[in-house]
Amino acid sequence: MEIISDVVVFPGQGSQKIGMGKDLNDNFAVAKDVFARVDDALNFKLSKLMFDGEIEELNKTSNAQPAIMAVAIAYFEVLKNLGLINIDNIKFMAGHSLGEYSALCASGSLSLEDTAKLLKARGAYMMQACIDNPGAMAALIGFDYAKAAAIADMSGCYIGNSNSPAQIVLSGDKAKVEAACEEAKTQGVKRAIMLQVSGAFHSPLMQSAADKMAEVLADTKFAEPKVKVISNLTAREYTSTAEIKDLLVQQITHTVKWQESIVYMQENGAARYIESGFGNVLTGLIKKTVPEAEAVNAEELLKTYAQAI
DSSP, rough: OOOOOOOEEEETTTOOOOOTTTTHHOHHHHHHHHHHHHHHHHHHHHHHHHHOOOHHHTTTTHHHHHHHHHHHHHHHHHEEEEEEOGGGGGEEEEEEEHHHHHHHTTTTOOOOOHHHHHHHEEEEEEHHHHHHHHOOEEEEOOOOOOHHHHHHHHHEEEEEEEEETTTTEEEHHHHHHHHHHHHHHTTOEEEEEOOOOOOTTGGGGGGHHHHHHHHHHSSOOOOSSSEEEEEEETBBBOOOOHHHHHHHHHHHHHHEEEHHHHHHHHHOOOEEEEEESSOHHHHHHHHHHTTSEEEEEHHHHHHHHHHOO
16 A cells, blocks of 8 residues: 655644554554653653543643654654655655644654653643733634734734634633634624633743743754754744744744645645644644645554555
């Protein structure tokens, strides 16, 4: 079974679930190795929490972020091992929010151990920022970016995620986000949904987390990626390791330009996407952004492979 893909994408927070990755761990040595290395790097049995722990503990940002990355990289290694991903054929890699760290790891820019440590720290700093500067997020469904940006500006909140042409996420002070949602309803938004998140991610309310991550990233070694990795902040590929560090810091307080990233990759020769991680959120967003693209998530790809052999 030959799968030719141009792009590998990696999911962000929200896809975590107890039991994720356990089948990979039980059936593939390369996945088991990923989970063991992450456990060792963190000096904590994250895999045990992921496989049979309590969801409340896994949902903590400091646990969810390295856990989602570990599963994403485990899938990536399994797909490579089975020949379903050929790194030589990949034009781009991209990840949504914390998924950008997974992409950098898969591209060879970051070691797995450093990626786990960075995301553990990032999650902890973001959790503290949420406590110090409480906020909220809301998804506007069936509403374009220009309208959402105008309403956010008027209401005093921010665009946290530009996910697809029909899904924009607001972030900021809770009352201001709620006011923006009410205004969007008067302007014909299909749905305005307050999200069950712990704070105002990708907004200036996360500045304290960005400041702390700047210190950690400054001491982390990055190599040049072997594949072009797209930055959430610019929706363009990184051009240097210094730029990677700078943009990862800014990413915490700025918009995740996901739909813009997909459009850029599509316009530059991409056509086929694999979502490496648990779930299929990005697969759906890609299809809504560029309907002509082929997109499949890793779980479905492995099922198809198993049926074909």
